[in-house]
Amino acid sequence: xxxxxxxxxxxxxxxxxxxxxxxxxxxxxxxxxxxxxxxxxxxxxxxxxxxxxxxxxxxxxxxxxxxxxxxxxxxxxxxxxxxxxxxxxxxxxxxxxxxxxxxxxxxxxxxxxxxxxxxxxxxxxxxxxxxxxxxxxxxxxxxxxxxxxxxxxxxxxxxxxxxxxxxxxxxxxxxxxxxxxxxxxxxxxxxxxxxxxxxxxxxxxxxxxxxxxxxxxxxxxxxxxxxxxxxxxxxxxxxxxxxxxxxxxxxxxxxxxxxxxxxxxxxxxxxxxxxxxxxxxxxxxxxxxxxxxxxxxxxxxxxxxxxxxxxxxxxxxxxxxxxxxxxxxxxxxxxxxxxxxxxxxxxxxxxxxxxx
Numbered sequence: 001x002x003x004x005x006x007x008x009x010x011x012x013x014x015x016x017x018x019x020x021x022x023x024x025x026x027x028x029x030x031x032x033x034x035x036x037x038x039x040x041x042x043x044x045x046x047x048x049x050x051x052x053x054x055x056x057x058x059x060x061x062x063x064x065x066x067x068x069x070x071x072x073x074x075x076x077x078x079x080x081x082x083x084x085x086x087x088x089x090x091x092x093x094x095x096x097x098x099x100x101x102x103x104x105x106x107x108x109x110x111x112x113x114x115x116x117x118x119x120x121x122x123x124x125x126x127x128x129x130x131x132x133x134x135x136x137x138x139x140x141x142x143x144x145x146x147x148x149x150x151x152x153x154x155x156x157x158x159x160x161x162x163x164x165x166x167x168x169x170x171x172x173x174x175x176x177x178x179x180x181x182x183x184x185x186x187x188x189x190x191x192x193x194x195x196x197x198x199x200x201x202x203x204x205x206x207x208x209x210x211x212x213x214x215x216x217x218x219x220x221x222x223x224x225x226x227x228x229x230x231x232x233x234x235x236x237x238x239x240x241x242x243x244x245x246x247x248x249x250x251x252x253x254x255x256x257x258x259x260x261x262x263x264x265x266x267x268x269x270x271x272x273x274x275x276x277x278x279x280x281x282x283x284x285x286x287x288x289x290x291x292x293x294x295x296x297x298x299x300x301x302x303x304x305x306x307x308x309x310x311x312x313x314x315x316x317x318x319x320x321x322x323x324x325x326x327x328x329x330x331x332x333x334x335x336x337x338x339x340x341x342x343x344x345x346x347x348x349x350x351x352x353x354x355x356x
Contacts, residue, residue: 060103060324065305066255068203068225070136070166072106072306075296075324077317078259079109079120081310086114091313092123098314100127100134102321108228108257108308109160110140110171111152121159129161137162138226140171140207141188144181149191153200167226168192169205170218174354179218189222209260209352212245219252226255228308232263233290233298234342234349242302250303258299258307260352263288267295267342267349284348289341296323298338301330 060073077083077099083092096107113120121139128137139156141149157163170188173179182188195201205226208215212229219227227249231241249256265271268288290298299307311317330338342349 060321061327063305064255065106065136066226067253068255070255072136072255073103073324074300074306074327075104075321076106076108076257076306076308077104078308078310079107079113079124081312083109083123083310084114084120086117086119088119089123089126092119093126094314095311095317096124096127097131098317099321100131102318104321105134106136106138106306106308108138110142111156112140112142112171118155118159121156125159125161132162136166138167138169138205139165140169141191142171144178144188146186146188146190146194149188150194153191153195157200164199165201167203167205168195168201169207169226169228171207172210173206173208173214173218174210176214176217179214179221182218183221203255205255207259210354211239212241215245216248219248219254224254226257228257228259230260230352231258231299231302231304232261232267232349233295233338234263234267234346236339237343237346238350238355239353246303256304258302258304259309261299261307261309262292262295263349263351266351267345268292284345284351286345286348288349289345290338292319293323294338296320297327297330298335300324300327301335
């Protein structure tokens with residue numbers, strides 16, 4: 001049983017996309033330009049970093065990152081996959097370096113990526129110490145308390161080899177009690193607000209995979225600049241973020257970052273049934289049903305600012321960037337057809353959702 005309904009799907013995605021077009025977010029390729037100063041509600045430590053300068057033929061299309069004033073490329077680099085593997089510095093650093101060379105201007109990581117050693121932040125920091133001004137740098141706290149989050153922030157800055165973050169996010173809210181905890185006395189939001197007031201971080205965000213209603217409650221009760229949400233072509237089939245959460249994020253003019261686009265490969269027709277990923281998540285029981293191009297274009301055809309994808313190697317990174325450069329939005333019939341094709345594999349493609 002799914003909650004996928006073609007008429008509802010078209011109504012929601014059409015309305016949301018229309019709202020983004022009105023604000024200029026879904027415009028075609030735009031010139032890469034320095035971002036505007038941060039608004040008064042989110043004081044900046046310095047001028048927003050300029051997007052990297054790349055030759056026009058190689059430039060990716062860009063979109064507004066919500067109300068931050070920053071223009072972000074369609075494809076952004078996630079801090080997982082090779083970037084979170086232990087003792088993998090050479091390959092990880094090569095991926096980050098190549099991403100910046102090819103016009104990626106947003107990098108996402110988290111304190112939780114790479115286990116206790118926090119490999120992801122370590123590897124990214126090796127590049128940031130030389131190229132910090134070339135990217136919008138985002139990380140996260142998975143601690144729900146003020147003091148614990150501030151300790152994570154201090155360590156994150158050290159590992160990333162920077163004195164400020166462009167975006168600090170509450171990581172993976174999945175239950176209502178977590179919303180109460182971060183917003184309560186001594187909760188993580190006190191740390192985020194304090195860090196912004198002290199100009200250690202510029203913008204504040206929230207992320208989640210499991211339940212759209214949890215994130216809806218969070219952004220109704222607290223003003224965030226961005227939201228990082230798990231959404232892919234199977235989304236309409238179960239606890240749809242597209243139907244429930246996306247319209248509210250658009251209405252609030254948030255920077256909307258899509259993740260789990262290929263569902264760690266499970267949605268792709270190249271997926272090996274039964275395979276488990278490196279974090280031990282159980283694999284799907286059958287091959288996926290869409291190509292990487294279809295998976296990526298489905299999400300980019302929604303009103304998102306950018307997508308983050310972790311890469312296994314440089315050739316995979318280059319393929320994703322090439323697809324982003326060549327992106328053309330899918331029409332409603334194409335979107336509906338892709339969503340329908342993912343029905344038989346919805347559970348494995350949405351393995352990160354709440355299923356009970």
